[in-house]
Amino acid sequence: MDRREWMRQAALVAAAGLAPFPGLAQARPTKIVVPYPAGGPLDAMTRVLAEKVKDALGTVIVENRAGAGGNLGADYVAKSQPDGQTLLVGAVATHAINPWLYARIPYDPIRDFAPITLVARVPNVLVMNVETAERLRIRTVQDLVAYARKNPGRLNYGSGGNGSAGHLAGEMFKTQAKVSMVHIPYAGGAPAQLGLLSGQVDLNFDNLATAAANIRAGKLKALAVTTSERASAMPELPTIAESGLSGFAVDTWFGLFAPAGTPAETVQRLNQLFVTALQSPDVRQRFSAFMAEPAPTTPARFADFVRAELAKYEKVVKASGAKID
Structure with missing residues (x-):
């Protein structure tokens, strides 16, 4: 890259509020692997x-490598060259739940990756069918x-199914509250929410981004968020921990990983x-659309x-009895 081109890119990066990093922008594209299908919130x-980072890194490609609950994409990055140009958007499933849920996974969530940063956390929320909550006087x-x-x-x-985040949140709730409730697994989060809205089930531990519209429309009764702190999107909702189950904390998180062996400087x-x-205001604003x-x-x-x-999830998954061969 000649001096004129470098100065042009540096100006673009500065305009975006980012500092250029010599040695990171490469002729070969940087690939960020999302281990789930295109079109979902994590992908978006x-x-x-x-x-946001393409002016500092050069060409950045987002590649969806879905399969086996995220395991296929995670394994692909684990076995990639540790040069900082193939990154993984790992999540609570790929790095905390799947190692205990699946009988075998092809990577080690600790040894095979170099963590870069936690990216975001999405609160989950305990919601009830409105008619059920009113009938049983549960507020x-x-x-x-x-x-x-x-x-x-x-x-x-x-x-959304055995071993899903909602299932494991329910099992954690049962254990800490010392209660017995029956788990009804559905084939995905959307059918589970329809089951709740129709009264087939009494309550769910749902993703706040998915449940928010129905909460605001009065179609679901929200009792609390499952995170350790209140959600900025609905600060009026208490946490489950505030409500008597001290230490209860479950959320959906995702972060960036490189393959193990990536130089510390990179x-x-x-x-x-x-x-x-x-930390940029525009990224924070766009993330807020997904809670x-x-x-x-x-x-x-x-x-x-x-x-x-x-x-944490080793105990929860084992208590749930969920297993995928």
Whole structure:
């Protein structure tokens, strides 16, 4: 790249609010692998980030490699060259749930990756069928726990399937609240929500972005968010932890990983680049459409977070009895 071209790119990067990183922009495109189908919220938010960093990295391609609950895409990146040009958008499923849910996975979620940064967290929410909540006079999490303890096995909850985030949140809730509820698995999140709206099930632990419209329309009764802090999108909702189940914390998160062996200097430069992008007002605004809260951090803190999540979900998955061969 000659001096004139470098100065042109530097000006573009500066205009975007990002600092250029010599040595990261390459003739070969940077590939960000999303291990899920195109069109979903995670895919859309990844494309927002890719657009934001392309002036610093050069050409950035978002590639969808779906399959096996995210395992195929994660394995592809784990086995890629550790040069900082093939990155993974890993998630709670690929790095904390699947290692315990699947009988075998082709990668190690800790040893095979170099964490770069946590990208965002999306709150989940405990929602009830409105008619059921009114009939049983359940207005709060405390009401729900009291009813469930007096009526073991009478309530049921739906989820997008065995081992899904909603299923595991329900199992964690049952354990901490010391209640018995029946799990009804559906073939995906959308059918599970339809089951709740129609009264086939009593409650769900749903993604806030998915449930928000029906909550605001009065079609679902929201009791609490499952995260450790209140959601900025609906700050009026308490957390489950605030409501009596101390320490309860479940959310959907995703972050950036490089293959293990990527030079520390490259990881640090990528961290600085993506953290700057995540802190920009326009990225935060576009993420808010998905109820996602940017959560940039350092590589070391992200690595600690992933290890803690992996340990947490080992207990939850084993308690649920969910297993995929």
